[in-house]
Amino acid sequence: MTATGKASPSTVHIVVTCTNRKQVPVPEHLRLGDLRDRQPGPRFAAWTRRLSADEPAIAARDLYGGEHWRAAAGLPSVVGDSAQLWVCSAGYGLVSVDTLLHPYAATFSAGTPDSVGRGVGELQRWWQRLADWPGPMRGQPRSFVELARRDPEASIVAVMSEAYLRACAEDLRAAAAKLSDPDRFAVIGPPRLRSDLEDLLVPVTARLRPMVGGSLHALHAKAATYLMARAGGDVTSRKRLREIAQQAAEAAPADGSRKPGVRLSDEEVREYIRRRASHGRPSATVLLRSLRDDGMSCEQSRFKRLYENAVSRAVLA
């Protein structure tokens, strides 16, 4: 299989979102957050200049790591020799898994220093700029629509997280229209995000997690594996994938989704810590596990802050 997007009629293009977890350290200057420029155009130009400054040396398949990536990288083996794996990256755009890249940090998810931006419009314009940029390997399709245009007889299965789905929505919509058989375009991802994408979507929610295993982090990639492995010869039919997803959701235990524990106030958490820590000094991790096992909830970082707070008060007392 070549990485040009031009392939045999039965090719199955699988596109997965990238992951923040990298196997090699990311240099500071290849963190999107390191850019001083806030204006979108100059910022993008500065970013691609940095990416293009010298020869990248690590293939995308070896760059990413973690649970999500392991599940994603295994998807082609579910489909067989006709599968070609692509990465939807906030730093590089659409790249084949064999493309050489630099270790970088950029994400469409909000709330990190390396976020592309906040608003949907900003994310979409960034994705469009990436599509217009030639990228690290000349001649490759740079967008979903280009992938579909070059290979209209193929199937495309996109496994997308929420933020990436927002960024690529227009591109996905346009790509679906380019395939000769519209049923061969499926987006496995979160439902109810955009009404105009619903007909392309194979909806996956946390309800499926007990069926597919793993953490939320890898939910979509694991669900994609689960669905495609059960689709028989019809591995990329959106209709078929939807049927299986619906059956799986119905078969999932009714309480399969996590039952949130009782949320405690800061003072209640501190009181819990003080009570449990009165004999010996269990660690924050041990105490948080114990708290959750007791049917209560507290977010990890908040718990750590309160733990340190309670412990320092106990020392001073």
Place this chain on the structure above:
DNA sequence: GCTGCAGCAGGGATTAAGAT
């Protein structure tokens, strides 16, 4: 082998902004 913890992305509740 065990422990501690950062990283992660979807879910749900709430709020803000925009459209009708």
Place this chain on the structure above:
DNA sequence: ATCTTAATCCCTGCTGCAGC
């Protein structure tokens, strides 16, 4: 005024990895 959509915040538990 009401409805819809987008954004924001905080939550969860699993995983991987470093350190002991």
